[in-house]
Amino acid sequence: MAGPTLRETPVVIGIGDVKNRSPHASDAREPADLMLQAIQVALADAAASASKPTTTPAGLQAAIDSVDIVRNWTWPYSDLPSLLCEKLGLRDADVKHKFESEHSGDKPAKLFDGAARRVAKGECMLAVVTGAEALASLSAFAAAKKLPPPGWTTPDRSVESVFSPTTRSLRDGIGANHSVGAPIHVYPMYENGFRAHRHQSIEDNWNESAQMYAEYAKIAERNPHAWNYGKPAEAAQSIGTVSKKNRMICFPYPLLMNAFNSVNLSAACVLTSASHARELGIPEDRWIYPLGGAGTQDHIDFWERPNFYSSPAISRSLDAALEASGLDKDQVDLFDFYSCFPIVPKIACQHFNLPVLHPPKPITLLGGLTSFGGAGNNYSMHAITAMIRALRASPNKSARISGLVLANGGNLTYQFAVCFSTKPRMTPDGAAYPEKNPLPPKITDVRVPRVDAHAEGEAVLETYTVEFGRDGSPLRAYVVGRLKSNGHRFVANHGDSSTLQHLISKEVEPIGRSGWVRVDEEDKRKNLFSFEGARL
Structure with a gap:
């Protein structure tokens, strides 16, 4: 009704x-x-x-x-x-x-x-x-x-610190166990997954992102309300080139592909x-x-x-x-x-x-x-x-x-x-505005693989990213994979330096490649993934 x-x-x-x-x-x-x-x-x-x-x-x-x-x-x-x-x-x-x-x-x-x-x-x-x-x-x-x-409103002392999207606490469990879950981690994982799904090369994907953000920068350059209004827009080459001023944050996004x-x-x-x-x-x-x-x-x-x-x-x-x-x-x-x-x-x-x-x-x-x-x-x-x-x-x-x-x-x-x-709403219900948000608060009707907190065995890499330090060196990989034995999903960090280097290379698409996952012997809350099974 x-x-x-x-x-x-x-x-x-x-x-x-x-x-x-x-x-x-x-x-x-x-x-x-x-x-x-x-x-x-x-x-x-x-x-x-x-x-x-x-x-x-x-x-x-x-x-x-x-x-x-x-x-x-x-x-x-x-x-x-x-x-x-x-x-x-x-x-x-x-x-x-x-x-x-x-x-x-x-x-x-x-x-x-x-x-x-x-x-x-x-x-x-x-x-x-x-x-x-x-x-x-x-x-x-x-x-x-x-x-x-000086002069600002007295802060609410019940709040320990001001909010930050990159320093907020990770959710307990799988995410915190692997130090993953901040926006700088998750959005790159989707970029990598999206690239592989489109059968796009890593280089082409990188250039596409740089060119898109260069087009965005030209729009901001002309927008009087933009923070960067009037400043020369960053070109695709500078956005896509990793440097001291444009350091890599999480692969494949250098600083100029992150929100400022x-x-x-x-x-x-x-x-x-x-x-x-x-x-x-x-x-x-x-x-x-x-x-x-x-x-x-x-x-x-x-x-x-x-x-x-x-x-x-x-x-x-x-x-x-x-x-x-x-x-x-x-x-x-x-x-x-x-x-x-x-x-x-x-x-x-x-x-x-x-x-x-x-x-x-x-x-x-x-x-x-x-x-x-x-x-x-x-x-x-x-x-x-x-x-x-x-x-x-x-x-x-x-x-x-x-x-x-x-x-x-x-x-x-x-x-x-x-x-x-510029014109009023014209819909069959004749209402001036919708009565309510037509969607439920959460999506619950999609099929999701079973997730194993602890995983062992041969696996396929589903998506990933690598976080970098301020000195430009890779710190840690975050991997999502699927066990070949049952299709269950897991989250892991890299298991060896060779795997870490493979994940930051632009030469070979790592998504879809086989490897091995095991529980970390030193920290049994974590899984470790490696492309080289012999190293396990």
């Missing part, structure tokens, strides 16, 4: 991006203050075109009754939604919804979808979604041994209903319509997934978002696929049958987390503001122009996609 028709059409009326590029400590701003600035920029954007003189940024600010915040990496707050509302001059009694997300890069799209739904249901009148990072300033203060930074997180960036969106936007005198050619969103997640443990060349969560989130929005992929004119590492947009492009190099439609509006800046969990908020900006700029005001933003989080774990258009 169909749910009730949502009575209001949500529209985006204001967007704001803030970048604090100043290197001076006196100019450093904490995330809460950057969010406040971005919201005020967005409110000014909404009021700028209004035909009614009573529609002012101050008046809109006072009318905010819904606040969603993407959790930041920079600074631990005890109650950031209340703090931000206080900075906005809002009374608790007037704010119907206050929320701060958990950590994950899918949250900007997920929170935006929720805000659009509340507007559609009439549960709020003026919704704000925002997020910020000040990691560049924090790093500068840390280097000067000035923590906490030391930025001070914030973004905000303001949503309201079409009827209220009319009352405010905001012209319709400034409205952008959210059409629908969808998201789900793959298993949190990468070894409990069906393969290492696809993401069911990405595929289903993309398809469900399109269906919820009444679109097919050919009706989407602009994409922004999350791009912390090259593999994410590659998987999305493969799903939509788009080339990753010189695509006929944009697959990033920002320029990626390396060149635009990896704004913590908040990167895709900037993708949403960029999408709104691009759709508004369409020269054909009578045409329906549509876009899709894919936000990704975790280790290719959490996905959420949202669609936008």
Whole structure:
């Protein structure tokens, strides 16, 4: 039985991006203050075109009754939604919804979808979604041994340290036993698996990633909101050449194929209903319509997934978002696929049958987390503001122009996609916005090989990566393999130096090769894999 028709059409009326590029400590701003600035920029954007003189940024600010915040990496707050509302001059009694997300890069799209739904249901009148990072300033203060930074909000002492995607604790069990599970490990594993699945040579795959990120860098070079705006874009040759400045992190990704997180960036969106936007005198050619969103997640443990060349969560989130929005992929004119590492947009492009190099439609509006800046969990908020900006700029005001933003989080774990258009939603249900996220919270209906914590015997390598030290030497291999005897999966480290060297070579594809796995005699929690059985 169909749910009730949502009575209001949500529209985006204001967007704001803030970048604090100043290197001076006196100019450093904490995330809460950057969010406040971005919201005020967005409110000014909404009021700028209004035909009614009573529609002012101050008046809109006072009318905010819904606040969603993407959790930041920079600074631990005890109650950031209340703090931000206080900075906005809002009374608790007037704010119907206050929320701060958990950590994950899918949250900007997920929170935006929720805000659009509340507007559609009439549960709020003026919704704000925002997020910020000040990691560049924090790093500068840390280097000067000035923590906490003077003037910043007293940190939440219950949080032991600020969040980091590379230093957070590994999950107990198989991952921690093998020192594997950080994003810098898992995304390269998928890149290697994706390459082998496509029968692509290691060299061709490497060059493809370098060229794709060079194309991204040119986009960021021209984007005034990008951290690297105005700087000469890195060329494919420099991105793909390992050097002291571009050291290898985890094979096959050198530094310039990893997200760059030391930025001070914030973004905000303001949503309201079409009827209220009319009352405010905001012209319709400034409205952008959210059409629908969808998201789900793959298993949190990468070894409990069906393969290492696809993401069911990405595929289903993309398809469900399109269906919820009444679109097919050919009706989407602009994409922004999350791009912390090259593999994410590659998987999305493969799903939509788009080339990753010189695509006929944009697959990033920002320029990626390396060149635009990896704004913590908040990167895709900037993708949403960029999408709104691009759709508004369409020269054909009578045409329906549509876009899709894919936000990704975790280790290719959490996905959420949202669609936008210059025209309102047109779907058979007649609703102004989808009643709910059409996907379940987690994907549980895919077949996954049995995983053995301890493995012995002849095996085939399924995927891998190698982590490097700051001096450029290989430290440790992380291997996922399958036992030949029963097809069970295992996780292992390298068993000898020869295997480690084979895994960093560009000459021979190691995936699909046979080897041997055994339990480490010195640390029986670990498995060791070797290509040379005699060494075992």
